[in-house]
Amino acid sequence: MVFSSITFLFVFLPLTIFLYFLVGKALRNILLLTASLFFYAWGEGIYVLLMLGSIAINYGIGFYLGRVNEHAARKRAVIIGITVNLLLLGVFKYTNWLVDIVAGIFPHLESSDLLAEPIHLPIGISFFTFQALSYIIDVYRNDTEAQNNPFHLGLYIASFPQLIAGPIVRYNQVARQIKERQHAFAIFASGVERFVFGLSKKVLIANQMGRMADLVFLQDYTQLSPGIAWLGIACYTLQIYFDFSGYSDMAIGLGRMFGFQFTENFNYPYIARSTWFRDYLYIPLGGNRNGDKKTYRNLFIVFLLCGLWHGASWNFVTWGLIHGAFLALERQWLKNFLDRLTPILRHFYTMFIVVNAWVFFRIEDMSDAIDYLGAMYFLNGSSEPFNLHIHNSFNQLFVLCFILGLLFCLPIYQYSRARVLPLLDGRRSISLVVESAKTCMLFSMLYICVSFLAVHSYNPFIYFRF
C-alpha cells in the first residue's frame, strides 16, 4: 500500500486512527504493529513473514546482548546479527544481479541456468533491515538498552509511516517514544499539516514531473535534442526531490498523528542526512582520522555501498562512485577554488554535478546513459528538436508545476515562516486570519490531490528497487 492511494487515504488511515484512539493506551502499540503488518501484507503478501522473521531474529540478538556482559560473546552475537541481516538483504536484493554478472562472465550460461526464477525484491527491505541493524549495533555499543517487549521492537522495525520509503530512524531516537508518547490536538494537527504538504509534493509536483521525465526517457537518446534532454533530466531531478521529500513529510506527519516525533532527515535540495552510513560505516572504517589515503578509501567504500543500497545494478554503483569521486576531488584539489566562489555559484556547481549524476541513477544501461549525456552536450549529431508526445504534454499544468517545483525546492516556506510568525505574536485577529487561510489552503490542496488520485492519474512508486 502506498500513501498516495485512495485505499490508504480513505480506508486504512481513518480506520487505523479511529481504532488507535479507541483502544486503551496499553493496546496502542499492538494495534499499530498489527496495522503496520497489514499495511505491508497488502502490497507484499506472504513476504510479511520475512519481516516477522527479521523482527524475531533481531529481538533474539538484542535480548541476548542485553543479558550477556562478556565482550567476546557480545561481539560474536552482534557479528551473527549483522551477518544474518545482510544475508537477508543480499539474498533478496542482490542475488538476481549477481546471477546476471556470473552469466555475463560465462557466455555459455543463461541466468535461468543458475536461478530458475528471479527472486522477488520485497519493498522496503533495505529500510527495515537498516533499522534492525541500527538496533542491534546500538545495543552492542551500549548506546541503548535492549528491548524486552517484542511488540515494541516489532513496531520500531515495521511501523508503517516509515516502512517502505524511510526515513531510516535510529532506535535510540524513538526507543522512549515507543514506550511513552504524547498525544495532543496540536501535535496531531501539525502531523496533518505535514502529511498534506507531503502528499501535495508527491501528487502535484513529483508525479507531474515524473510523467514528463518518463516521456523523455522513453525516446531514442541518439535522436534527442539537447533541450529535450535537459528538460528530461531537470524533470527527473525535481521528481526525485519532491518524491523523496514528499514521502519524508508524509512519514513525519503520520508519525506525529500517532505521537511519534521522527527526526528531520530532509531539507531543501539536496541536504538529506545520511547519518546511517556515517555512523555505522564511515566512522567505524576510520572516517578521516587515518590520513588522506584512508579517508579517500573510506569515502569510496561508503559511496559505493550507498549506490548499491539504492539498487542492485551497475548504474547505481556508478552513481555512488561519482559522488564519492567528487567528494575526494573537492577535499584534495577543488576546496580552495570552491571556497573562493560565492554561495550561489557553489550551489550551481553542486546542482550541476548532482543533476548530471542522476543520468546514471535513472538509466540502467551504461551505453544508453552515455548517449543521454551526449544528447545533453550536443554530441550526438543529428537530433529531432520536435517531439509530438513531449510537445503535447508541455501544457500549462506542466509549466505551473515545473515553476512551483523550482520555487519550492528553495527554502521559501521556512524563510517566510521564520519571518511571518514573529509578526503574528500577540496579534490575535491577524493570526486567526492567517491560520484560517492556511487551513483552507491545506484542504484545497488535499482535495486537489484526491481528485488526481481518484482518476488513477500517473502515480509511480519509485522505491521499488530500494
Add this chain to the structure above:
Amino acid sequence: MKQISIHHLLLSVLFMVFISLPLGIAFISVDESVSQTEKRKLAELPAIDFSLTSLEEFPTAFDSYFGDHFGFRQQIVRTHNYILVKMFGIFLPGIVR
C-alpha cells in the same frame, strides 16, 4: 493561545471527517455498476475465499473496487476534469466534457 487550540482542534476534526466520509458514504450507498460521467463499467467487489491466490489478488482487486466506489467520487472526478479542462485547457482522452 485558546484560538490556536481551536485551530488545531478544527484542523484535526476536519481532517478526520474528510478522510472518513468517503468510506462511510460508500458503506451506506448502493453500488453502481456503470459510471455515467465516465461511460465505463465500474470494478466489482472482489470475492475472497481464503486460498493463497485469492488472498494475493484481493488487495489489487479491492483497490480497483474502492477506487471506483468511494463516496463523493463523481464530484471529485468532476473537480479533476474541471481543473484540467477549464483551468488548463487540457483535453485528455476519456474526459467527458
